Amino acid sequence: MKFILWISDCLIPFTILFIVGFGALMRRPVYDDFAEGAKEGAKTVFGVFPTLIGLMTGVGALSASGLLDALSGALGRWIRAVGMPPQLVPVAVVKLFSSGAATGLALDIFKNYGPDSELGLAASLMLSCTETVFYTMSIYFLSVNVKKTRYTLPGALLATAAGIAASVFLAGRM
Amino acid sequence: MLNTIWAFMIIAGVVWAALHGNIGAVTQGLLDSAADAVSLCVTMLGVVSMWTGILKIGERSGLVDSLARRMEPVLRFLFPRLPADHPARRSIAVNMIANMLGLGWAATPAGLQAMKELAQLEEDRRREENRRWEEDSRRQENRRQEEDSRRREKCRGAAPRTAAPPGTASREMCTFLIINISSLQLIPVNMIAFRRQYGSAAPAAIVGPAIAATAVSTLAAVLFCRAAGRTRGTEA
Numbered sequence: 001m002k003f004i005l006w007i008s009d010c011l012i013p014f015t016i017l018f019i020v021g022f023g024a025l026m027r028r029p030v031y032d033d034f035a036e037g038a039k040e041g042a043k044t045v046f047g048v049f050p051t052l053i054g055l056m057t058g059v060g061a062l063s064a065s066g067l068l069d070a071l072s073g074a075l076g077r078w079i080r081a082v083g084m085p086p087q088l089v090p091v092a093v094v095k096l097f098s099s100g101a102a103t104g105l106a107l108d109i110f111k112n113y114g115p116d117s118e119l120g121l122a123a124s125l126m127l128s129c130t131e132t133v134f135y136t137m138s139i140y141f142l143s144v145n146v147k148k149t150r151y152t153l154p155g156a157l158l159a160t161a162a163g164i165a166a167s168v169f170l171a172g173r174m
Numbered sequence: 175m176l177n178t179i180w181a182f183m184i185i186a187g188v189v190w191a192a193l194h195g196n197i198g199a200v201t202q203g204l205l206d207s208a209a210d211a212v213s214l215c216v217t218m219l220g221v222v223s224m225w226t227g228i229l230k231i232g233e234r235s236g237l238v239d240s241l242a243r244r245m246e247p248v249l250r251f252l253f254p255r256l257p258a259d260h261p262a263r264r265s266i267a268v269n270m271i272a273n274m275l276g277l278g279w280a281a282t283p284a285g286l287q288a289m290k291e292l293a294q295l296e297e298d299r300r301r302e303e304n305r306r307w308e309e310d311s312r313r314q315e316n317r318r319q320e321e322d323s324r325r326r327e328k329c330r331g332a333a334p335r336t337a338a339p340p341g342t343a344s345r346e347m348c349t350f351l352i353i354n355i356s357s358l359q360l361i362p363v364n365m366i367a368f369r370r371q372y373g374s375a376a377p378a379a380i381v382g383p384a385i386a387a388t389a390v391s392t393l394a395a396v397l398f399c400r401a402a403g404r405t406r407g408t409e410a
Contacts (some may be wrong), residue, residue, distance in 0.1 A: 005381035008255030011381050012361060016228050023235040030231050041223035044213060053211040057204050059182050064203025066196050069353040070176055070195020098176050107214070110372035114241070116379075124369060124380045128362035129387035131355045133270070135175065143286045144293040152351050155398040159356035163303065163391030170383040 001173055047089055049101055059104035068108070084168055087113075092164055096133045103127065118171050126166035130160045215372050221367035224333060229277055238280070242267035252353065252399065253346050262291035272357040288350060296344040299337035349399040356395035357388050 023030040041047060062068055072086040079086045095102035104121040113119045133156045141149055191200040198265050232238060245267035249256065254264060264287035272281035338344045343351075369377040 002401065003200055004380060004386055007382035007385065008376075008379050012378060015361065019228055019232040019235075019237060022237050023231040026235040028231065030235075033231045034227035036224040036227075037233075037311045038227030040230070041226030042219055045219045045222050047212065048393075049215050051217060053208055054180060054212040056207040057184035057212075058187070059201035060207025060210075061191075061200050062183045062197065063187075064199040064303070065187040065191035066194055067186055067190040070190070082196075094179065098179055098387050101176065103364075107210070107368060107372065110368065111210075115369040115372045115374035116376070119285070120369075120372075121265075122385075124362075124365050125384055125387050126400075127393050128359065128365050128380065128384035129245050129357050131357045135353050136355050137351060140289050140354075141347075142284060142345075144289045146225060146341060146343050146347065148336075149351075150343045151398075151402045152343055153304045153350045155352035155395060155402060156355040159352060159391045159395035161262075162394035163357065163387055166387040166390035167383075168389055174379070 004170075005174070015174075017084075047063075048100070055100045055103060055104040056107065058101070059108050063108045063112075068105075084164070085119055086120065087119055088122055088126065088164075088168070092130075093129065095130055096146055096160070097135060099132050099135075102132075118174075121174055122168050122171035126164050129163040129167060133157065133160055202205065217371040218364065220369045221363060221370065224404070225276070225361075225363045229275055232275070233280070238268065238271055238275070238277075241271045245270060247301055252349055252396070256295070256346055260291070260295060262288050262295060262346070265291055269354070270358055274360050275356065276359045276363055285350075285354060287346065292344060292346050292350065295346070296338055299344075300340070305338050345403050349403065352395045352399055353392065356392040358392060359388065360385055 020030055023033065046111070064108045068087075068090060071090065073090055073091050076086040079089055084092075091109070094105055106127055109123045110120050113122075117126065137149060137152060137156065141147075141152075187203075188197075188200060191197045242264065246263075248270075249263055249266060253263075266285050269281050269284040269288055272278075272284060305357070361381055365380060365384070366377045370382070
Protein backbone atom coordinates (compact mmCIF):
# COMPACT_ATOMS: atom_id res chain seq x y z
CA MET A 1 0.00 0.00 0.00
CA LYS A 2 2.90 2.35 0.76
CA PHE A 3 4.19 1.88 -2.76
CA ILE A 4 0.76 2.63 -4.21
CA LEU A 5 0.53 5.86 -2.23
CA TRP A 6 4.08 6.75 -3.30
CA ILE A 7 2.93 6.41 -6.92
CA SER A 8 0.13 8.85 -6.11
CA ASP A 9 2.70 11.43 -5.07
CA CYS A 10 5.04 11.04 -8.02
CA LEU A 11 2.90 10.16 -10.98
CA ILE A 12 1.49 13.57 -11.84
CA PRO A 13 4.76 15.55 -11.57
CA PHE A 14 6.72 12.89 -13.45
CA THR A 15 4.08 12.58 -16.16
CA ILE A 16 4.21 16.32 -16.67
CA LEU A 17 8.01 16.28 -16.65
CA PHE A 18 8.03 13.48 -19.23
CA ILE A 19 5.51 15.12 -21.55
CA VAL A 20 7.04 18.59 -21.41
CA GLY A 21 10.55 17.13 -21.70
CA PHE A 22 9.54 15.07 -24.73
CA GLY A 23 7.92 18.13 -26.33
CA ALA A 24 11.01 20.23 -25.74
CA LEU A 25 13.22 17.47 -27.20
CA MET A 26 11.03 17.41 -30.29
CA ARG A 27 11.54 21.18 -30.47
CA ARG A 28 7.84 21.90 -30.13
CA PRO A 29 6.68 25.34 -28.98
CA VAL A 30 5.57 23.72 -25.72
CA TYR A 31 4.08 26.77 -24.10
CA ASP A 32 1.98 27.63 -27.16
CA ASP A 33 0.75 24.03 -27.31
CA PHE A 34 -0.07 24.16 -23.62
CA ALA A 35 -2.07 27.37 -24.01
CA GLU A 36 -4.03 25.91 -26.89
CA GLY A 37 -4.83 22.73 -24.99
CA ALA A 38 -5.80 24.69 -21.88
CA LYS A 39 -8.19 26.73 -24.00
CA GLU A 40 -9.84 23.54 -25.24
CA GLY A 41 -10.05 22.28 -21.68
CA ALA A 42 -11.68 25.50 -20.53
CA LYS A 43 -14.19 25.17 -23.35
CA THR A 44 -14.97 21.61 -22.26
CA VAL A 45 -15.59 22.73 -18.69
CA PHE A 46 -17.85 25.56 -19.82
CA GLY A 47 -19.63 23.01 -22.00
CA VAL A 48 -20.42 20.71 -19.08
CA PHE A 49 -21.32 23.62 -16.78
CA PRO A 50 -25.09 23.65 -17.52
CA THR A 51 -25.41 19.86 -17.34
CA LEU A 52 -23.48 19.87 -14.09
CA ILE A 53 -25.90 22.39 -12.57
CA GLY A 54 -28.80 20.27 -13.74
CA LEU A 55 -27.40 17.03 -12.40
CA MET A 56 -26.31 18.49 -9.10
CA THR A 57 -29.70 20.06 -8.46
CA GLY A 58 -31.30 16.71 -9.33
CA VAL A 59 -29.10 14.89 -6.85
CA GLY A 60 -29.64 17.73 -4.36
CA ALA A 61 -33.40 17.25 -4.52
CA LEU A 62 -33.08 13.48 -4.23
CA SER A 63 -30.66 13.67 -1.33
CA ALA A 64 -32.48 16.41 0.64
CA SER A 65 -35.81 14.56 0.30
CA GLY A 66 -34.38 11.67 2.33
CA LEU A 67 -35.13 9.17 -0.44
CA LEU A 68 -31.45 8.24 -0.90
CA ASP A 69 -31.08 7.47 2.79
CA ALA A 70 -34.29 5.46 2.77
CA LEU A 71 -33.05 3.52 -0.26
CA SER A 72 -29.65 2.82 1.28
CA GLY A 73 -31.38 1.76 4.51
CA ALA A 74 -33.70 -0.62 2.70
CA LEU A 75 -30.88 -2.14 0.64
CA GLY A 76 -28.49 -2.10 3.57
CA ARG A 77 -29.00 -5.56 5.00
CA TRP A 78 -28.44 -7.44 1.73
CA ILE A 79 -25.69 -5.21 0.41
CA ARG A 80 -23.69 -5.23 3.63
CA ALA A 81 -23.68 -9.02 3.45
CA VAL A 82 -21.40 -8.84 0.38
CA GLY A 83 -19.23 -6.22 2.07
CA MET A 84 -20.33 -3.15 0.15
CA PRO A 85 -21.46 0.00 1.99
CA PRO A 86 -25.10 0.61 0.97
CA GLN A 87 -24.49 4.31 0.32
CA LEU A 88 -22.34 3.34 -2.67
CA VAL A 89 -25.04 1.28 -4.38
CA PRO A 90 -26.82 4.22 -6.07
CA VAL A 91 -23.45 5.51 -7.35
CA ALA A 92 -22.54 2.12 -8.81
CA VAL A 93 -25.93 1.55 -10.44
CA VAL A 94 -26.24 5.04 -11.93
CA LYS A 95 -22.67 4.89 -13.25
CA LEU A 96 -23.73 2.11 -15.63
CA PHE A 97 -25.91 4.66 -17.44
CA SER A 98 -24.49 8.11 -16.84
CA SER A 99 -21.15 9.38 -15.66
CA GLY A 100 -22.47 12.84 -14.82
CA ALA A 101 -25.33 11.62 -12.66
CA ALA A 102 -23.01 9.22 -10.83
CA THR A 103 -20.60 12.08 -10.20
CA GLY A 104 -23.46 14.08 -8.69
CA LEU A 105 -24.19 11.20 -6.31
CA ALA A 106 -20.50 10.83 -5.42
CA LEU A 107 -20.27 14.56 -4.64
CA ASP A 108 -23.23 14.10 -2.32
CA ILE A 109 -21.17 11.46 -0.48
CA PHE A 110 -18.20 13.87 -0.34
CA LYS A 111 -20.47 16.49 1.18
CA ASN A 112 -21.98 14.19 3.80
CA TYR A 113 -18.97 12.05 4.75
CA GLY A 114 -15.95 13.94 3.36
CA PRO A 115 -13.77 12.98 0.39
CA ASP A 116 -11.13 11.39 2.66
CA SER A 117 -13.57 9.18 4.56
CA GLU A 118 -13.67 5.51 3.64
CA LEU A 119 -16.93 6.07 1.76
CA GLY A 120 -15.52 9.12 0.00
CA LEU A 121 -12.38 7.25 -1.04
CA ALA A 122 -14.36 4.24 -2.24
CA ALA A 123 -16.63 6.50 -4.32
CA SER A 124 -13.59 8.31 -5.77
CA LEU A 125 -11.97 5.03 -6.78
CA MET A 126 -15.18 3.47 -8.10
CA LEU A 127 -15.79 6.34 -10.48
CA SER A 128 -12.14 6.34 -11.54
CA CYS A 129 -11.99 2.67 -12.51
CA THR A 130 -15.37 2.14 -14.21
CA GLU A 131 -17.03 3.31 -17.39
CA THR A 132 -20.64 3.98 -18.37
CA VAL A 133 -21.35 0.45 -19.60
CA PHE A 134 -24.70 0.94 -21.34
CA TYR A 135 -23.91 4.36 -22.75
CA THR A 136 -20.57 3.29 -24.25
CA MET A 137 -22.00 0.07 -25.65
CA SER A 138 -24.91 1.82 -27.31
CA ILE A 139 -22.73 4.50 -28.91
CA TYR A 140 -20.08 2.10 -30.21
CA PHE A 141 -22.40 -0.64 -31.43
CA LEU A 142 -25.01 1.71 -32.91
CA SER A 143 -22.27 3.36 -34.97
CA VAL A 144 -21.78 0.09 -36.91
CA ASN A 145 -25.39 -1.18 -36.76
CA VAL A 146 -24.63 -4.11 -34.50
CA LYS A 147 -27.65 -5.36 -32.54
CA LYS A 148 -26.42 -8.71 -31.23
CA THR A 149 -23.66 -7.84 -28.81
CA ARG A 150 -22.89 -11.46 -27.80
CA TYR A 151 -20.74 -11.62 -24.66
CA THR A 152 -19.92 -7.91 -24.46
CA LEU A 153 -22.41 -7.05 -21.72
CA PRO A 154 -21.51 -9.90 -19.33
CA GLY A 155 -17.81 -9.11 -19.83
CA ALA A 156 -18.30 -5.40 -19.25
CA LEU A 157 -20.39 -6.00 -16.14
CA LEU A 158 -17.82 -8.45 -14.79
CA ALA A 159 -15.01 -5.90 -15.29
CA THR A 160 -17.12 -3.21 -13.60
CA ALA A 161 -17.91 -5.48 -10.65
CA ALA A 162 -14.22 -6.34 -10.28
CA GLY A 163 -13.35 -2.64 -10.29
CA ILE A 164 -15.97 -1.84 -7.65
CA ALA A 165 -14.81 -4.68 -5.42
CA ALA A 166 -11.21 -3.51 -5.74
CA SER A 167 -12.26 0.07 -4.93
CA VAL A 168 -14.07 -0.87 -1.75
CA PHE A 169 -11.19 -3.13 -0.71
CA LEU A 170 -8.49 -0.50 -1.36
CA ALA A 171 -10.47 2.33 0.25
CA GLY A 172 -10.58 0.32 3.47
CA ARG A 173 -6.79 0.11 3.52
CA MET A 174 -5.78 3.66 2.70
CA MET B 175 -31.21 7.80 -20.91
CA LEU B 176 -30.06 10.80 -18.94
CA ASN B 177 -33.46 12.40 -19.50
CA THR B 178 -35.13 9.53 -17.67
CA ILE B 179 -32.61 9.50 -14.83
CA TRP B 180 -32.79 13.24 -14.31
CA ALA B 181 -36.59 13.37 -14.41
CA PHE B 182 -36.66 10.47 -11.94
CA MET B 183 -34.32 12.27 -9.54
CA ILE B 184 -36.38 15.47 -9.54
CA ILE B 185 -39.84 13.86 -9.46
CA ALA B 186 -38.98 11.14 -6.96
CA GLY B 187 -37.17 13.64 -4.76
CA VAL B 188 -40.00 16.14 -4.62
CA VAL B 189 -42.78 13.56 -4.24
CA TRP B 190 -40.91 11.64 -1.52
CA ALA B 191 -40.15 14.86 0.34
CA ALA B 192 -43.79 15.97 0.15
CA LEU B 193 -44.92 12.62 1.59
CA HIS B 194 -42.39 12.76 4.41
CA GLY B 195 -42.65 16.43 5.31
CA ASN B 196 -39.17 17.30 4.01
CA ILE B 197 -40.26 19.77 1.37
CA GLY B 198 -38.43 22.69 2.96
CA ALA B 199 -35.19 20.74 2.86
CA VAL B 200 -35.69 20.14 -0.86
CA THR B 201 -35.87 23.87 -1.56
CA GLN B 202 -32.63 24.30 0.33
CA GLY B 203 -31.08 21.30 -1.42
CA LEU B 204 -31.94 22.59 -4.88
CA LEU B 205 -30.56 26.07 -4.26
CA ASP B 206 -27.41 24.83 -2.49
CA SER B 207 -26.64 22.33 -5.24
CA ALA B 208 -26.94 24.95 -7.97
CA ALA B 209 -24.51 27.16 -6.07
CA ASP B 210 -22.18 24.21 -5.44
CA ALA B 211 -22.13 23.44 -9.16
CA VAL B 212 -20.77 26.91 -9.87
CA SER B 213 -17.88 26.71 -7.40
CA LEU B 214 -17.14 23.17 -8.57
CA CYS B 215 -16.86 24.40 -12.14
CA VAL B 216 -14.36 27.04 -11.07
CA THR B 217 -12.14 24.41 -9.48
CA MET B 218 -12.52 22.14 -12.50
CA LEU B 219 -11.68 24.99 -14.83
CA GLY B 220 -8.24 25.24 -13.27
CA VAL B 221 -7.36 21.56 -12.92
CA VAL B 222 -8.87 20.35 -16.18
CA SER B 223 -7.44 23.18 -18.31
CA MET B 224 -3.99 22.62 -16.82
CA TRP B 225 -4.18 18.94 -17.66
CA THR B 226 -5.56 19.32 -21.19
CA GLY B 227 -2.82 21.89 -21.82
CA ILE B 228 -0.12 19.41 -20.78
CA LEU B 229 -1.69 16.64 -22.83
CA LYS B 230 -1.85 18.89 -25.88
CA ILE B 231 1.95 19.07 -25.73
CA GLY B 232 2.03 15.27 -25.70
CA GLU B 233 -0.32 15.07 -28.65
CA ARG B 234 1.50 17.66 -30.77
CA SER B 235 4.96 16.29 -30.09
CA GLY B 236 3.92 12.89 -31.43
CA LEU B 237 4.02 11.20 -28.03
CA VAL B 238 0.53 9.72 -28.41
CA ASP B 239 1.46 8.25 -31.79
CA SER B 240 4.75 6.85 -30.60
CA LEU B 241 3.05 5.26 -27.58
CA ALA B 242 0.36 3.82 -29.86
CA ARG B 243 3.05 2.15 -31.96
CA ARG B 244 4.39 0.45 -28.85
CA MET B 245 1.02 -1.17 -28.20
CA GLU B 246 1.72 -3.85 -30.83
CA PRO B 247 2.53 -6.72 -28.37
CA VAL B 248 -0.62 -5.92 -26.40
CA LEU B 249 -2.73 -5.95 -29.56
CA ARG B 250 -1.19 -9.24 -30.64
CA PHE B 251 -2.19 -10.76 -27.31
CA LEU B 252 -5.72 -9.32 -27.20
CA PHE B 253 -6.61 -9.70 -30.88
CA PRO B 254 -4.83 -12.84 -32.10
CA ARG B 255 -6.99 -13.10 -35.23
CA LEU B 256 -6.64 -9.47 -36.31
CA PRO B 257 -4.49 -9.39 -39.51
CA ALA B 258 -1.01 -7.95 -38.97
CA ASP B 259 -1.33 -4.89 -41.19
CA HIS B 260 -5.00 -4.11 -40.61
CA PRO B 261 -5.87 -0.39 -40.19
CA ALA B 262 -8.00 -1.21 -37.11
CA ARG B 263 -4.78 -1.86 -35.18
CA ARG B 264 -3.81 1.79 -35.25
CA SER B 265 -7.28 3.07 -34.30
CA ILE B 266 -7.48 0.61 -31.42
CA ALA B 267 -4.00 1.58 -30.19
CA VAL B 268 -4.75 5.32 -30.35
CA ASN B 269 -8.07 4.76 -28.56
CA MET B 270 -6.39 2.80 -25.76
CA ILE B 271 -3.53 5.27 -25.27
CA ALA B 272 -5.95 8.23 -25.30
CA ASN B 273 -8.11 6.45 -22.72
CA MET B 274 -5.09 5.78 -20.50
CA LEU B 275 -4.18 9.45 -20.56
CA GLY B 276 -7.78 10.51 -19.99
CA LEU B 277 -8.09 12.15 -23.43
CA GLY B 278 -11.79 11.45 -23.90
CA TRP B 279 -12.15 13.65 -26.94
CA ALA B 280 -9.34 11.83 -28.75
CA ALA B 281 -10.42 8.37 -27.57
CA THR B 282 -13.99 8.36 -28.87
CA PRO B 283 -13.34 9.28 -32.53
CA ALA B 284 -10.50 6.73 -32.71
CA GLY B 285 -12.74 4.15 -31.04
CA LEU B 286 -15.61 4.68 -33.48
CA GLN B 287 -13.11 4.49 -36.33
CA ALA B 288 -11.86 1.18 -34.92
CA MET B 289 -15.43 -0.16 -34.81
CA LYS B 290 -15.95 0.82 -38.43
CA GLU B 291 -12.74 -0.93 -39.46
CA LEU B 292 -13.62 -4.02 -37.45
CA ALA B 293 -17.04 -4.10 -39.14
CA GLN B 294 -15.30 -3.90 -42.51
CA LEU B 295 -12.97 -6.72 -41.49
CA GLU B 296 -15.97 -8.90 -40.66
CA GLU B 297 -17.58 -8.00 -43.99
CA ASP B 298 -14.39 -9.11 -45.76
CA ARG B 299 -14.30 -12.33 -43.77
CA ARG B 300 -17.91 -13.09 -44.70
CA ARG B 301 -17.23 -12.51 -48.35
CA GLU B 302 -14.11 -14.65 -48.26
CA GLU B 303 -15.98 -17.49 -46.54
CA ASN B 304 -18.87 -17.37 -48.98
CA ARG B 305 -16.42 -17.59 -51.80
CA ARG B 306 -14.65 -20.55 -50.24
CA TRP B 307 -17.92 -22.22 -49.40
CA GLU B 308 -19.17 -21.90 -52.97
CA GLU B 309 -15.91 -23.18 -54.32
CA ASP B 310 -16.07 -26.11 -51.96
CA SER B 311 -19.60 -27.06 -52.87
CA ARG B 312 -18.78 -26.81 -56.53
CA ARG B 313 -15.83 -29.10 -56.01
CA GLN B 314 -18.03 -31.47 -54.07
CA GLU B 315 -20.56 -31.52 -56.87
CA ASN B 316 -17.86 -32.65 -59.29
CA ARG B 317 -16.48 -35.29 -56.99
CA ARG B 318 -19.81 -36.65 -55.85
CA GLN B 319 -19.62 -39.61 -58.17
CA GLU B 320 -16.13 -40.74 -57.30
CA GLU B 321 -15.89 -39.97 -53.61
CA ASP B 322 -17.58 -41.49 -50.62
CA SER B 323 -19.59 -39.54 -48.07
CA ARG B 324 -16.84 -39.63 -45.46
CA ARG B 325 -14.54 -37.68 -47.72
CA ARG B 326 -17.34 -35.20 -48.37
CA GLU B 327 -17.76 -34.53 -44.68
CA LYS B 328 -14.10 -33.76 -44.45
CA CYS B 329 -14.33 -31.38 -47.37
CA ARG B 330 -17.16 -29.46 -45.80
CA GLY B 331 -15.17 -29.19 -42.59
CA ALA B 332 -12.39 -27.50 -44.47
CA ALA B 333 -14.32 -24.24 -44.75
CA PRO B 334 -15.53 -23.44 -41.22
CA ARG B 335 -17.86 -20.51 -40.72
CA THR B 336 -16.01 -18.16 -38.40
CA ALA B 337 -17.23 -14.73 -39.50
CA ALA B 338 -20.05 -13.20 -37.46
CA PRO B 339 -23.30 -12.72 -39.41
CA PRO B 340 -24.32 -9.12 -40.25
CA GLY B 341 -25.57 -7.18 -37.23
CA THR B 342 -23.66 -9.39 -34.82
CA ALA B 343 -20.59 -8.31 -32.88
CA SER B 344 -17.38 -9.97 -34.01
CA ARG B 345 -15.01 -11.36 -31.44
CA GLU B 346 -12.67 -8.41 -31.94
CA MET B 347 -15.53 -5.96 -31.30
CA CYS B 348 -16.48 -7.73 -28.06
CA THR B 349 -12.89 -7.71 -26.82
CA PHE B 350 -12.33 -4.10 -27.82
CA LEU B 351 -15.46 -2.86 -26.06
CA ILE B 352 -15.01 -4.93 -22.92
CA ILE B 353 -11.42 -3.68 -22.51
CA ASN B 354 -12.59 -0.15 -23.26
CA ILE B 355 -15.37 -0.34 -20.67
CA SER B 356 -13.06 -1.89 -18.09
CA SER B 357 -11.55 1.63 -17.94
CA LEU B 358 -7.92 2.28 -18.78
CA GLN B 359 -7.52 5.78 -17.36
CA LEU B 360 -4.34 6.16 -15.32
CA ILE B 361 -4.82 9.63 -13.81
CA PRO B 362 -8.42 10.50 -12.85
CA VAL B 363 -8.03 14.26 -13.23
CA ASN B 364 -11.71 15.17 -12.84
CA MET B 365 -11.95 13.17 -9.63
CA ILE B 366 -8.90 14.98 -8.25
CA ALA B 367 -10.63 18.30 -9.00
CA PHE B 368 -13.83 17.16 -7.28
CA ARG B 369 -11.95 15.99 -4.21
CA ARG B 370 -10.05 19.25 -4.00
CA GLN B 371 -13.30 21.19 -4.19
CA TYR B 372 -14.75 19.24 -1.27
CA GLY B 373 -11.78 19.93 0.98
CA SER B 374 -9.74 16.73 0.66
CA ALA B 375 -6.42 16.88 2.53
CA ALA B 376 -4.76 14.93 -0.30
CA PRO B 377 -6.85 15.11 -3.51
CA ALA B 378 -4.31 13.17 -5.57
CA ALA B 379 -3.87 10.38 -3.00
CA ILE B 380 -6.29 8.28 -5.05
CA VAL B 381 -4.00 8.10 -8.11
CA GLY B 382 -2.08 5.00 -7.01
CA PRO B 383 -5.09 3.07 -5.68
CA ALA B 384 -7.10 4.13 -8.76
CA ILE B 385 -4.41 2.61 -10.99
CA ALA B 386 -4.54 -0.56 -8.89
CA ALA B 387 -8.35 -0.73 -9.12
CA THR B 388 -8.23 -0.05 -12.87
CA ALA B 389 -5.65 -2.81 -13.23
CA VAL B 390 -8.00 -5.22 -11.43
CA SER B 391 -10.98 -4.36 -13.62
CA THR B 392 -8.92 -4.52 -16.81
CA LEU B 393 -7.36 -7.82 -15.76
CA ALA B 394 -10.84 -9.25 -15.17
CA ALA B 395 -11.82 -8.00 -18.63
CA VAL B 396 -8.78 -9.56 -20.31
CA LEU B 397 -9.28 -12.92 -18.61
CA PHE B 398 -12.96 -12.90 -19.53
CA CYS B 399 -12.21 -12.07 -23.17
CA ARG B 400 -9.59 -14.81 -23.46
CA ALA B 401 -11.96 -17.36 -21.93
CA ALA B 402 -15.03 -16.24 -23.90
CA GLY B 403 -13.03 -16.08 -27.12
CA ARG B 404 -11.96 -19.67 -26.66
CA THR B 405 -15.20 -21.30 -25.53
CA ARG B 406 -17.85 -19.28 -27.28
CA GLY B 407 -15.93 -18.69 -30.48
CA THR B 408 -17.09 -20.40 -33.64
CA GLU B 409 -13.56 -21.15 -34.70
CA ALA B 410 -13.17 -24.76 -35.77
